[in-house]
Amino acid sequence: xxxxxVANFVRSRGPDEFWRKRKIFKMAAHYIGRSRNCYSLxxxxxxxxxxFATKGRALKKQDLANxxxxxxxxxxxxxxxNYHVFRESLSRSNIMLNRxxxxxxxxxxxxxxxxxxxxxxxxxxxxxxxxPKGNKVLFVPKRGSQKKT
Amino acid sequence: MAGALRKIFxxxxxxxxxxxxxxxxxLYSNVPTPYEIVDAQEERKTYQDVxxxxxxxxxQAKQGRxxxxxxxxxxxxxxxxxxxxxxxxxxxxxxxxxISLDKVLLVGGRDFTLVGRPLVQRGLVQVEATVIxxxxxxxxxxxxxxxxxxxxxxxxxxxxxxxxRVNRIEIVGEVNHPSDVTGLETRVF
Amino acid sequence: MSNSHIFLKSGFIRTPSQNGVGRYVCQxxxxxxxxCKNNGSSRGMREFVESELINFxxxxxxxxxxxxxxxxxxxxxxxxxxxxxKQWVSCHNYSKQDISKWLNLLRTQSxxxxxxxxxxxxxxxxxxxxxxxxxxxxxxxAENLAEYPNTExxxxxxxxxxxxxxxxxxxxxxxISDKKGVE
Numbered sequence: 190x191x192x193x194x195v196a197n198f199v200r201s202r203g204p205d206e207f208w209r210k211r212k213i214f215k216m217a218a219h220y221i222g223r224s225r226n227c228y229s230l231x232x233x234x235x236x237x238x239x240x241f242a243t244k245g246r247a248l249k250k251q252d253l254a255n256x257x258x259x260x261x262x263x264x265x266x267x268x269x270x271n272y273h274v275f276r277e278s279l280s281r282s283n284i285m286l287n288r289x290x291x292x293x294x295x296x297x298x299x300x301x302x303x304x305x306x307x308x309x310x311x312x313x314x315x316x317x318x319x320x321p322k323g324n325k326v327l328f329v330p331k332r333g334s335q336k337k338t
Numbered sequence: 339m340a341g342a343l344r345k346i347f348x349x350x351x352x353x354x355x356x357x358x359x360x361x362x363x364x365l366y367s368n369v370p371t372p373y374e375i376v377d378a379q380e381e382r383k384t385y386q387d388v389x390x391x392x393x394x395x396x397x398q399a400k401q402g403r404x405x406x407x408x409x410x411x412x413x414x415x416x417x418x419x420x421x422x423x424x425x426x427x428x429x430x431x432x433x434x435x436x437i438s439l440d441k442v443l444l445v446g447g448r449d450f451t452l453v454g455r456p457l458v459q460r461g462l463v464q465v466e467a468t469v470i471x472x473x474x475x476x477x478x479x480x481x482x483x484x485x486x487x488x489x490x491x492x493x494x495x496x497x498x499x500x501x502x503r504v505n506r507i508e509i510v511g512e513v514n515h516p517s518d519v520t521g522l523e524t525r526v527f
Numbered sequence: 528m529s530n531s532h533i534f535l536k537s538g539f540i541r542t543p544s545q546n547g548v549g550r551y552v553c554q555x556x557x558x559x560x561x562x563c564k565n566n567g568s569s570r571g572m573r574e575f576v577e578s579e580l581i582n583f584x585x586x587x588x589x590x591x592x593x594x595x596x597x598x599x600x601x602x603x604x605x606x607x608x609x610x611x612x613k614q615w616v617s618c619h620n621y622s623k624q625d626i627s628k629w630l631n632l633l634r635t636q637s638x639x640x641x642x643x644x645x646x647x648x649x650x651x652x653x654x655x656x657x658x659x660x661x662x663x664x665x666x667x668x669a670e671n672l673a674e675y676p677n678t679e680x681x682x683x684x685x686x687x688x689x690x691x692x693x694x695x696x697x698x699x700x701x702x703i704s705d706k707k708g709v710e
Contacts, residue, residue, distance in 0.1 A: 219530035239481035285456040290407045290414045297655040299664050301451040403656050421651035422540050433635035434551040470547035472635035476644045503547030
């Protein structure tokens with residue numbers, strides 16, 4: 190057997206290539222099409238997925254905060270209090286419940302939440318806390334059938 | 339002069355319907371300031387009645403299941419007896435420890451709520467929990483990439499998680515009758 | 528259409544047999560320490576076995592500790608839990624402090640939770656005590672008996688002052704001031 194120069198053309202890219210790529214394929218196993226079998230496509234998809242996952246963790250916190258604000262606003266507008274007036278009045282009364290707790294109470298313990306809106310309304314009347322200027326959300330007056338406390 | 343002030347008030351009334359006008363900052367106008375006649379005696383009697391009702395219900399053990407909003411590790415959790423929640427991050431108490439959660443912001447039941455300002459009084463409510471598990475979270479991958487700039491950073495993190503089971507929430511003291519000596523709940527003599 | 532559940536398993540908090548309601552039960556059943564008697568990667572493990580293992584076994588009488596010296600094999604801690612889960616921790620080149628930490632972690636775990644994402648950090652069987660909010664919670668029951676068409680209930684929710692009303696108001700106020708002026 191004589192191998193003169195043919196052997197030079199066979200170059201190994203490295204002994205670890207299989208495991209280096211396997212790390213990526215493991216993460217891409219649930220992708221559709223060539224992205225789960227071809228390395229060049231898989232690595233692009235995997236990188237994007239990891240970046241989205243990282244960014245999503247911060248976005249999730251923002252989204253939940255917005256959801257809580259929406260729920261609290263819905264809860265207090267039912268009792269004729271503006272969200273900002275509500276938060277300011279509670280803060281001045283030294284009640285330090287955060288938006289998560291307030292939203293939980295609004296959904297699951299509606300009568301406790303009503304008690305908090307009552308506290309806030311009293312405080313707002315005493316101290317003259319007003320809704321912020323330029324507040325485009327229109328105030329909803331009560332229907333004749335509901336009783337005013 | 340009066341006509342101009344009336345005009346100002348009319349423009350305000352246009353943008354804010356009547357009920358909200360009460361909440362506006364007091365204007366210097368010839369509109370009489372809304373006021374409420376408060377009879378201190380009657381008010382005191384009303385709130386004392388409410389407090390007595392609550393105390394009576396608690397004394398007869400008819401308050402039912404209670405919930406509490408507890409402040410722990412910088413976060414607030416709404417808990418009842420028997421439920422499990424997770425505390426993330428470095429937290430000293432170990433598995434099997436029985437802990438009393440002292441920072442209670444709100445306690446409530448079917449018929450009443452005790453709102454703390456900001457915390458409910460120390461000897462009034464007792465919230466106890468047991469640490470049932472201490473693990474690490476799943477591996478979170480922190481991956482940064484700037485495209486076409488050869489910049490990629492990857493970091494892995496696992497956050498310690500402690501699971502707590504709430505064992506009891508009870509109103510031990512009497513509302514508006516704090517004990518004469520306070521601050522001795524954690525003392526060991 | 529998403530298959531990401533294959534990649535990262537997720538679920539809610541699970542507590543084996545209501546642990547903690549009565550008393551706390553350690554969920555680790557047995558622990559097997561495999562190591563080599565010569566190889567350098569097992570050095571920390573060997574040191575741990577010589578110094579701290581007996582204390583660990585004494586402090587946790589409910590955990591069965593097995594030692595398996597196996598030549599030319601990497602050091603490993605294999606843990607089995609009461610719910611049948613198995614967890615395998617490689618201790619290659621770990622120091623004895625590292626091994627002690629991992630063993631403590633296994634002791635406080637209730638199963639193999641590596642790669643398990645908790646969807647919520649709370650579990651309740653009684654989310655609501657006063658009854659969850661429904662659109663009817665704060666509605667007057669008299670609305671149930673209302674007969675439709677109903678002028679009162681069919682009024683628009685938001686009724687601002689009409690231009691006519693404002694003009695009338697201004698007219699009346701001007702009239703009053705005129706009268707006062709005359710007087």
